[in-house]
Amino acid sequence: MATKKYPVVWLQGSGCTGCSVSVLNAVSPKIQNLLLDELVPGQQLNLIFHATIMAGQGEPVVEVLKDTEKNRKGGYILVVEGAVPTAENGIYGSIGEKDGRHLTIQQSVEDLGKNALLVIALGTCATFGGIPSARPNPTLCKGVKAIFNEKEIKTPVVNIPGCPVHPDWFVGTVSAVLFSGVDALELDDLARPKLFYGSLIHENCPRRADFDKGKFAEKLGDPGCLYKLGCKGHYTYADCPLRQWNNGLNWCVKAGSPCLGCVEPEFPDGTSPMYEKITFEELK
Amino acid sequence: MSTKIKIDPITRIEGHLAIEAVIDDGEVKEAKSAGTLFRGFEIILKGRDPRDANRITQRICGVCPTSHATASALCLDEAFGLTDKIPDNAKLIRSLILGANFLQSHILHFYHLAALDYVDAVGAVGELSPFIPRYEGDYRVSGQANAELVNHYIKALDIRRKCQEMLSIFGGKMPHNVGIVPGGVTEKPTEDKITNFLWRLNEIRDFVDNIYIPDIISVAKAYGDYFTIGKGCQRLVAYGGFDLPDGRLFKPGVISEKLELEQFAGENITEDVKHSWYADSTSGKNPAQGQTKPQPDKKQAYSFLKSPRYKGRVCELGPLARMVSNYVQGDVKVKELVDSVLTQFDAGADVLFSVLGRHAARALEAKFVADAMADWLQALKPQEPTIVESEISENVEGAGLTEAPRGSVGHWISTKDKKIDRYQVITPTAWNASPKDDKDQPGAIEQAIIGTKVRDKDNPFELVRIVRAFDPCLACSVHLLDAGENELGVFRVV
Numbered sequence: 043m044a045t046k047k048y049p050v051v052w053l054q055g056s057g058c059t060g061c062s063v064s065v066l067n068a069v070s071p072k073i074q075n076l077l078l079d080e081l082v083p084g085q086q087l088n089l090i091f092h093a094t095i096m097a098g099q100g101e102p103v104v105e106v107l108k109d110t111e112k113n114r115k116g117g118y119i120l121v122v123e124g125a126v127p128t129a130e131n132g133i134y135g136s137i138g139e140k141d142g143r144h145l146t147i148q149q150s151v152e153d154l155g156k157n158a159l160l161v162i163a164l165g166t167c168a169t170f171g172g173i174p175s176a177r178p179n180p181t182l183c184k185g186v187k188a189i190f191n192e193k194e195i196k197t198p199v200v201n202i203p204g205c206p207v208h209p210d211w212f213v214g215t216v217s218a219v220l221f222s223g224v225d226a227l228e229l230d231d232l233a234r235p236k237l238f239y240g241s242l243i244h245e246n247c248p249r250r251a252d253f254d255k256g257k258f259a260e261k262l263g264d265p266g267c268l269y270k271l272g273c274k275g276h277y278t279y280a281d282c283p284l285r286q287w288n289n290g291l292n293w294c295v296k297a298g299s300p301c302l303g304c305v306e307p308e309f310p311d312g313t314s315p316m317y318e319k320i321t322f323e324e325l326k
Numbered sequence: 327m328s329t330k331i332k333i334d335p336i337t338r339i340e341g342h343l344a345i346e347a348v349i350d351d352g353e354v355k356e357a358k359s360a361g362t363l364f365r366g367f368e369i370i371l372k373g374r375d376p377r378d379a380n381r382i383t384q385r386i387c388g389v390c391p392t393s394h395a396t397a398s399a400l401c402l403d404e405a406f407g408l409t410d411k412i413p414d415n416a417k418l419i420r421s422l423i424l425g426a427n428f429l430q431s432h433i434l435h436f437y438h439l440a441a442l443d444y445v446d447a448v449g450a451v452g453e454l455s456p457f458i459p460r461y462e463g464d465y466r467v468s469g470q471a472n473a474e475l476v477n478h479y480i481k482a483l484d485i486r487r488k489c490q491e492m493l494s495i496f497g498g499k500m501p502h503n504v505g506i507v508p509g510g511v512t513e514k515p516t517e518d519k520i521t522n523f524l525w526r527l528n529e530i531r532d533f534v535d536n537i538y539i540p541d542i543i544s545v546a547k548a549y550g551d552y553f554t555i556g557k558g559c560q561r562l563v564a565y566g567g568f569d570l571p572d573g574r575l576f577k578p579g580v581i582s583e584k585l586e587l588e589q590f591a592g593e594n595i596t597e598d599v600k601h602s603w604y605a606d607s608t609s610g611k612n613p614a615q616g617q618t619k620p621q622p623d624k625k626q627a628y629s630f631l632k633s634p635r636y637k638g639r640v641c642e643l644g645p646l647a648r649m650v651s652n653y654v655q656g657d658v659k660v661k662e663l664v665d666s667v668l669t670q671f672d673a674g675a676d677v678l679f680s681v682l683g684r685h686a687a688r689a690l691e692a693k694f695v696a697d698a699m700a701d702w703l704q705a706l707k708p709q710e711p712t713i714v715e716s717e718i719s720e721n722v723e724g725a726g727l728t729e730a731p732r733g734s735v736g737h738w739i740s741t742k743d744k745k746i747d748r749y750q751v752i753t754p755t756a757w758n759a760s761p762k763d764d765k766d767q768p769g770a771i772e773q774a775i776i777g778t779k780v781r782d783k784d785n786p787f788e789l790v791r792i793v794r795a796f797d798p799c800l801a802c803s804v805h806l807l808d809a810g811e812n813e814l815g816v817f818r819v820v
Contacts, residue, residue: 058389096337097460098461133622137335181365206388
């Protein structure tokens, strides 16, 4: 049977490319499997646009975007990495030139978003605005869902936040969609897959016993629960303590750093100062 | 006849950049380089807890966040009065974290960003995305040799991932490590971690020695003319970096085209904004007094990058600058590495100022850093401290100058009432991809493009090869303008 291929357009907005680099860190499947092989039996991704890795440049790759929008309506997946700068009609971020004019990130997200089968907002910038939208939000950055709500774009959006995103959260979400369809994906009230964002860091934290005993680190490098050093694990929904990062080698709290709450919509303003204790009530 | 060509976006680099140039009689007469994304980090940082700069500035770049973590930590160390108190373990671990990222970045740059300009991926795997569309006509390696290079592209995906895994042992996670903080690092160098790190490093060193460097040599043999293409401004700057218990691995310096050395001092850096979308009132300032006031409707401007200059002069930063700086300052290992390659090509040091010179310097630097990392691991002392306690001081200043994979990076802070009052960052790409300055001198990449002969306007390989050899850290576009009038036909690059 022929392989079903899903064209994927991956746009990079106001961001740092860190989510792309993180997805390159995928372990099983590896990035080469994601790019070249069937991800699940009979189905595979076909990455037709990604500015950091595709061979082409200039007008031919802008043509790929035009062609996708026009000729593949409802048949492609749009991945958005980075926030959408909206100040001054989006002039603070453009991804190429189309018809002799700057092709702004905002314009491309709207145009390609409208006709996509599914939009994946990847990373905290694309989901909630993230770092570039931090106070005073100089370029009026917004997440994809906020843009879609304003423009009444109805395409389903799955949010996969993280600064950066964990590669498993991306690969796992895409696999779930290919296996069972997007409707079967169980999302929380922030449109995040419960599969990965279903429990608090604090619930599964290896330093939880220290918290329960009231044994707190007073300064960085100390053993004990990092709550007094600004850990946001009591507030943050992600499976980092169980999954860990970089092939399961380490993660923030294990390395002696407080959780920054980077998957939550309040990151970074609501979760700052990052190294000061903030109670759950203050965060709300 | 003059032609205007636009390539927008330039892909396979990090971020968003645009370059504009003028072609006349097959030769580039004028070029413009333009950053097309503005996020306003310096504005966002104002009023925040100074320690948060260490986390937030990493988000400038997901490819080289550790360089910003390092620059920011050095900057805060100085502001908090900790510079002389950083434990040896912390210096070594910070350098191991930074070194691991140099390795992942250099390997990623050559194989996954630059190589597709030289290697015929379609010839090996067929017409598949993301290998099409692409430029056609100048792939000079074929058959088994080409297939091997494509295999190495795949193998390098594994190796660069392993560089990040190695980094996370002390950095917590990558991208955006959490281990480097003002005062030191949060992780302890236990014996099991040292050994774990060492054996990952061994595998990566094997790749650098036996695959990466030989691949650079074989590409250089097939594309020998690129030892003379993309000469550029021929003035190099390195701030120096990798702070170790006995000094810095890379030595600061300013080097002329005749390889004469001048002492480097940070106060000689200024940033012009005549051709940048920022208010003219902010031009010509040292970053310690720098301001960032965007003005996207400014008429003569064409970039969101400012134009950093050293004593008013255009300079190139990066592995080439660092390797040459150590070379002219008598570093025996660097001299051996560089001379061994020059001897193979029977060439003098002048060929270093070129597309291939930059690629070769980067590969040799990967070996130089990786070899040194093995020594740093041995120097760690498991029972000794990795951090000193830091206190936020009021109304202080600090500067953190270090090296990122693609060139020197600097952070400058001043605080007021224990909050950030001013934070300025100059990235290496701001130097290399800068627009013209207040004296209308073109930036380093612009100068490297000007004078280049373009054989095929439909497939201007020369231009993208020049741009990518600098490893720019923003997604960019290259515009080629018409030499004469404003009314010239725009030639779209395919």
